[in-house]
Amino acid sequence: MTSLEKLAQDPRVTVRRGGTHDSDGRCVVYWMQRAQRATDNPALNLAIRAANCLQKPVVVFFRLAPRSIHANLRHYHFMAQGFRDLALDLNRKKIGFVLRRAPEGNVAAFSDEVRPCLVVGDENPMKESEDTKDVIASRLRVPFWTVDADVIVPSRLLSKEHYAARTLRPRIKAHLEQFLVPFTKTAPRVPWKDSIKSKPVGDAAQILDGFSLDRSVQPVFGFVGGPREAQKSLDRFLRDRLKGYAIQRNRPELDGTSQLSPYLHFGHIGPHRVALAVKNSQAPRADRDAFLEEFIVRRELAINFVRYNPRYDRVDCWEPWANRSLTQHAGDARKPRYTEKQLEWAETHDPLWNAAQKQMVLTGWMHGYLRMYWAKKILEWSPSPKAAYETAVWLNDRYELDGRDPNGYAGIAWAVVGKHDRAWGPERQVFGKIRYMSYESTSRKFDSKTYIDRIRKLER
DNA sequence: ATCGGCTCGCGCAA
């Protein structure tokens, strides 16, 4: 086995197209999709190691494609804000960076131009992304490997869909000693020579100027995209909010959570960086443990769900008990009932729900605790569980900066169809045995008045 | 303020 072949033995690596590399090739291409960063990126590290084996340079290729139906200007703007950091960081490492927009060609066409020895990609468990990788694998003429770069424990090692956090937790923990460790630094030995012309990377507006995409949702100002901003956001969390996290994370009026989800979604920061920083911090044990439970066990449970359950974005991802119970209550009267538009415009009778909806629409981010309440009320007020699931997914994917992310689907599945949860009694209207959350007790658990007032101020 | 019951099924011990 050559040292190049040994690289493919890493449990993070999936060989999408096998065979031997093109020894006449001129470089290694890293086709970047999800892990949009130059540090703590195992996919980039693998590309560098492969290139060093072959004595070739590395070039990163990224293509903007308006493919995903729910991605809009808000998402593209945040993403595009990250490209300048990325270009700078890659340039400093002597790695090429080629950014193209559809209808310019995809990575297969790019490969015809630069003739790589092999192509490396990163992973994303969403179906559209998997389908694209299959298409690319069939069109490339060189090996194509992908790397599971945005989880601590490579999802393949978990081998199947797990039933709940309690069944996944021991398996994750068993792997942490091996995988929750810093990456060894790797630098390319052969610098990329700018033989392929790529336009200089401008600001987000320039990158997106004239690009065909859904512009019906505006960018937000509270979150600025990119690895630099992601690191600042992590630093603020470690400094100001990790201490006390165990208690304050479920207090939406305090914003006690990390607020890193937009950055994690676009890979502007990697999970190893975050988890190791928290693990090694001086914060009390209980706070570190609470964060790492959310950040590793529950986040990777969501990823496990999306990776192994093809129905993750549909109501029929439900377990048999939930299907039975919701079907039995299909004929229950829904009172009140709101249309999708009423929900979108936050026109319900419930001030807490309206505030949560407005927080999402105006800031691109809703507090995690309220995401649960928000989705459960959509079930309560929609004509059917199917309609509720579709509405929640639609709103989430349209307005959250971290829309179209496993966390969103798993959260909605938990709230609406009891995914990863259990049956709860006593049975009630509409919900059946799905866990219920009431306005009265939810708004008493934290200072909901302060939260609602704060959101109201955003509207001005 | 705190407690138990509600209710299901996985995964492990036996």
Added chain:
DNA sequence: TGCGCGAAGCCGAT
């Protein structure tokens, strides 16, 4: 085959 226990709750009794 039996048993313990679980992603975020609710309600009523004490």
